[in-house]
Amino acid sequence: MDIHEYQSKDLFAKYGIPCQFGRSAATSEEIISATEDFPQGEVVVKAQIHAGGRGKGTFIDGYKGGVKVTSSKAEARTIAQKMLGNTLVTNQTGPAGRKVQTIYFAQATNIQKEYYLAILLDRATSMPVIIASTEGGMDIEKVAEESPEKIIRLYIDPLLGLQAYQARLIAYSLGFEGEQVKQMIKLLMNVYRLYDEKDCSQVEINPLITTPEGNIMALDAKINFDDNALFRQPDIRALRDLNEEDPKEIEASRHGLNYIALDGNIACLVNGAGLAMATMDIIKYFGGSPANFLDVGGSANEEQVTNAFKIILSDPNVEGILVNIFGGIMKCDIIANGIIAAAKNVALRVPLVVRLEGTNVALGKKLLQESGLPLVAADSLTEAAQKIVELAA
Ligand code: ADP
Ligand code: MG
Secondary structure, eight states, X not given: OBOOHHHHHHHHHHTTOOBOOEEEESSHHHHHHHHHTSOSSOEEEEEEOSOSOOTTOEETTSOBOSEEEESSHHHHHHHHHHHTTOEEXXXXXXXXXXXXXEEEEEEOOOOSEEEEEEEEEETTTTEXXXXXXXXXXXXXXXXXXXXXXXXXXXXXXXXXXXXXXXXXXXXXXXXXXXXXXXXXXXXXXXXXXXXXXXXXXXXXXXXXXEOTTSXXXXXOOEEEEOGGGGGGOHHXXXXXXXXXXXXXXXXXXXXXXXXXXXXXXXXXXXXXHHHHHHHHHHHHHTTOOBSEEEEOOTTOOHHHHHHHHHHHHTOTTOOEEEEEEEESSSOHHHHHHHHXXXXXXXXXXXXXXXXXXXXXXXXXXXXXXXXXXXXXXXXXXXXXXXXXXXXXX
């Protein structure tokens, strides 16, 4: 799960990680009241979306920049009104962009230098890793590619947690001296404590800055949480913003379906994550492009299959559906009945290829055949994929 910058900064404040004074606003009235709390002078206006690269982004009406430093409250209000409700496109949003539904006002800070700092879960070693660099503020992927020697990596034993000597090592490696080493150690320890206690999969600060007065602080904040741990993090769960999620994915999670929207045109309805991955691979292999990942699970019922079809068909990009079911726990006749029920409920406007195998396969095929539905049956996965790619083209 992702949260907004302003929510991340609230967590930073609770964990003693220094950042600027800030206020969020979701309506025109709140824009006025939020800015009233600021002292005179510069205010930074920041569009809140679940994507980075906002500073260099452009709104769909041509207005440039989702992060703006303004010289007065009045100017900050005018700019915030322009951003609120507008759609921001950045290198992380895709061409459709994201609608801005909240604005964050932050006190402007003089920046001496911008650094990069993140703690994330390294799945290869099953360990949290600290990534730090003196080259902050910009694209860290680009730094990693062009000057990998400028990226510091330090692995943390999850049983021991971050040790003071490791934090010191990071501080020295970033070139800090004297008083700033102490500040940096404290900050790192606090960021790790947040990462650990709140079941984060990533805490990223880009940029982490030093001010001319010698203070170290977080200017941006991006936190991701491990979905599988959300059951024990009620306060984090409460931060979920459904506006930022694909409505199809929200609907799917309501019915216990594992659904992830993709940008292709062939929808897949599969049982089991491994089979779903293999189905997407083979669609690609035959020149097609999957519109989604959908795992209906090992024990889906007729109602879930019907809902899965509804979700798939609500995607205007879908030009064909491939159902690939291996009946183990899930019997093929249940799937067949689900398909028939769904077809009665929603107009099947695209070609449908069905491949069933396993328990009760003969009964399942018979039910489909007798239903009179305009579907194409396939016996093997290869045949099924070839047929749907051909029909959807
Ligand atoms: P994004 O990463 O989405 O572009 P950031 O929060 O990192 O958004 O902001 C982009 C840039 O804007 C920062 O690198 C920094 O130069 C500037 N900036 C952001 N917040 C402030 C602030 N409070 N004071 C001064 N400059 C800021
Ligand atoms: Mg940033």
